[in-house]
Amino acid sequence: MNKMKVGIIGTGKVGTDLLLKVLKSDYLDCVIFAGLREDSPGIALAKSLNVNTSTKSIKAIIKSEAEIVFDATTAASHKKNFPLLKDVFVIDLTPSKMGTFCVPELNIDEVLEKNEVSLISCGAQAVIPRIAKLKSKGLQYVEVVTTVASDSAGIGTRDNMSEYLKTTAEAITKFFGVPAKSIFIINPAVPPVQMFNTIYVQYADRTEVVQFTVKGRGDYLKIWEGNLDVINLAAIKVAEEFAKNHHN
Amino acid sequence: MQKITIIDSTLRDGNHAIKHQITKEVYRDYARGAEKAGIPILVVGHGNGLGASSLHLGKSLVSDKEMLSIVKKELVNTKLAAFAIPGFATLSDVEMAKEEGVEILFVATHCTEANVSKEYIRRSGLKCYGALMMSHMESAYKLLEQAKLMESYGAVGIFLMDSAGASLPNEVKLKVSVLVEGLHIPVGFHAHNNLGMAVANSLTAAGRGATMLDATTRGFGAGAGNAQLEVLVALLNKIGYETGTSLKELLKNTEIIEKLKGPQLVSPLSIMSGLNGVFSGFVPHVERISKEYKVDPWDIFTELGRRKVVAGQEDQILEVALSLS
Numbered sequence: 001m002n003k004m005k006v007g008i009i010g011t012g013k014v015g016t017d018l019l020l021k022v023l024k025s026d027y028l029d030c031v032i033f034a035g036l037r038e039d040s041p042g043i044a045l046a047k048s049l050n051v052n053t054s055t056k057s058i059k060a061i062i063k064s065e066a067e068i069v070f071d072a073t074t075a076a077s078h079k080k081n082f083p084l085l086k087d088v089f090v091i092d093l094t095p096s097k098m099g100t101f102c103v104p105e106l107n108i109d110e111v112l113e114k115n116e117v118s119l120i121s122c123g124a125q126a127v128i129p130r131i132a133k134l135k136s137k138g139l140q141y142v143e144v145v146t147t148v149a150s151d152s153a154g155i156g157t158r159d160n161m162s163e164y165l166k167t168t169a170e171a172i173t174k175f176f177g178v179p180a181k182s183i184f185i186i187n188p189a190v191p192p193v194q195m196f197n198t199i200y201v202q203y204a205d206r207t208e209v210v211q212f213t214v215k216g217r218g219d220y221l222k223i224w225e226g227n228l229d230v231i232n233l234a235a236i237k238v239a240e241e242f243a244k245n246h247h248n
Numbered sequence: 249m250q251k252i253t254i255i256d257s258t259l260r261d262g263n264h265a266i267k268h269q270i271t272k273e274v275y276r277d278y279a280r281g282a283e284k285a286g287i288p289i290l291v292v293g294h295g296n297g298l299g300a301s302s303l304h305l306g307k308s309l310v311s312d313k314e315m316l317s318i319v320k321k322e323l324v325n326t327k328l329a330a331f332a333i334p335g336f337a338t339l340s341d342v343e344m345a346k347e348e349g350v351e352i353l354f355v356a357t358h359c360t361e362a363n364v365s366k367e368y369i370r371r372s373g374l375k376c377y378g379a380l381m382m383s384h385m386e387s388a389y390k391l392l393e394q395a396k397l398m399e400s401y402g403a404v405g406i407f408l409m410d411s412a413g414a415s416l417p418n419e420v421k422l423k424v425s426v427l428v429e430g431l432h433i434p435v436g437f438h439a440h441n442n443l444g445m446a447v448a449n450s451l452t453a454a455g456r457g458a459t460m461l462d463a464t465t466r467g468f469g470a471g472a473g474n475a476q477l478e479v480l481v482a483l484l485n486k487i488g489y490e491t492g493t494s495l496k497e498l499l500k501n502t503e504i505i506e507k508l509k510g511p512q513l514v515s516p517l518s519i520m521s522g523l524n525g526v527f528s529g530f531v532p533h534v535e536r537i538s539k540e541y542k543v544d545p546w547d548i549f550t551e552l553g554r555r556k557v558v559a560g561q562e563d564q565i566l567e568v569a570l571s572l573s
């Protein structure tokens with residue numbers, strides 16, 4: 001089977017980790033890895049792996065033959081870039097909230113015919129599949145607390161903290177139909193803490209608590225950056241399903 | 249005479265002392281008393297501020313909106329302030345507070361994560377003070393670097409928060425001096441009494457140039473409570489600082505708070521919190537969970553301290569208790 005051509009915009013640590021995951025995929029082929037900075041360590045690594053790179057960012061993506069584009073930049077730049085992307089399937093890893101919310105385990109079918117998919121937030125990708133496994137009967141309210149290591153909370157997350165909280169809660173409400181609240185904590189301890197999640201689930205007669213750690217695969221990101229790994233895994237899952245669906 | 253601005257956090261930090269159950273009547277009566285006593289800034293909120301009423305930390309008896317609205321009606325000269333920790337509060341919460349008449353916002357982050365305050369300070373449209381929580385965990389120079397970030401975002405003053413009541417006067421002396429020297433904006437101090445140092449640390453801060461002191465009536469607050477407001481003002485008067493408040497009226501306010509809680513001793517759990525440098529607000533949660541899972545609170549606090557948990561990580565208490573039980 002021919003692999004589907006993908007482009008990645010954003011060569012920071014999320015984009016670079018995504019590239020390594022694409023290179024392992026049986027369904028995806030990276031035709032362009034584009035950013036802005038010539039001295040980006042991600043670009044250097046990509047070159048060493050014989051990946052086609054560019055520092056012309058969105059322009060290079062538009063010129064490429066990519067059929068799927070991953071946006072691993074920022075919400076602000078995604079808002080500027082998206083209208084320029086025609087006839088491609090866009091998977092947005094930024095918190096711009098423009099595309100249809102997707103948690104692959106829950107609604108992959110809903111998004112495959114759309115132009116743009118939003119992966120919501122790292123916390124949403126970690127907690128929503130877990131909430132889906134809990135009893136839905138009598139569910140009244142969900143609250144999630146996500147703690148991540150300081151180094152894994154990028155400037156985008158920090159500048160968009162208010163949006164992160166609201167978007168994550170909105171996504172829980174979309175998938176489960178109940179009011180929700182999201183809390184986000186950054187811990188600077190050394191060695192870094194792994195992503196830790198607590199879900200409080202309120203039923204008419206009781207409250208249940210679920211706690212779990214998310215460990216990263218360590219492709220390019222560190223093992224303790226499970227919060228970033230989990231959103232990249234979701235991005236790959238969506239892209240692979242799209243590739244399978246459109247190559248038949 | 250040097251002027252000290254008193255920040256009264258009785259109706260915010262005090263909420264920690266009674267699981268966020270301050271009643272409507274107390275918000276109203278205390279606000280009335282604070283206005284009468286000439287308190288310049290009165291902070292109102294859930295113990296962890298806007299948007300923090302939750303299953304995670306405990307639900308407030310009165311909603312954020314209602315408590316602010318009740319207090320606002322009683323104030324003329326006293327300015328109403330809210331407290332926001334980005335990660336709990338959203339900018340919509342801040343917007344609501346503004347609509348309820350809040351004029352001053354304290355934006356608090358863990359002391360190494362000041363850049364999370366940027367958008368809150370810039371976009372709130374309110375006079376903002378930056379607050380560095382758990383300041384015992386970092387060096388004076390790291391704190392200065394973080395305080396400068398908040399200053400660059402537009403904060404009009406910086407508070408060092410000794411959130412775990414873990415600091416000794418010598419550390420306070422150094423940290424306040426470095427901030428006063430290195431910043432162009434006023435410096436304040438927020439104490440906790442977990443090791444019995446709240447008033448001493450507050451006076452030390454004033455001695456080194458802090459011009460704002462945060463305190464609560466009867467020390468009503470998280471852990472062993474805060475610097476006891478009426479004691480602090482009595483001492484400041486005695487030393488010769490000018491606070492612009494009436495001690496006589498402040499003493500009357502103690503009767504309102506006395507009805508909510510008996511004397512706040514430095515309890516064994518508060519000492520453990522202070523010694524291990526764990527956020528004061530953890531105390532009631534550790535108390536409940538240690539009983540439920542039959543684990544010694546000493547062991548829980550020791551492990552929490554080893555893990556260097558920060559404010560908001562109350563969910564680690566359960567995790568630790570389960571690992572120890």
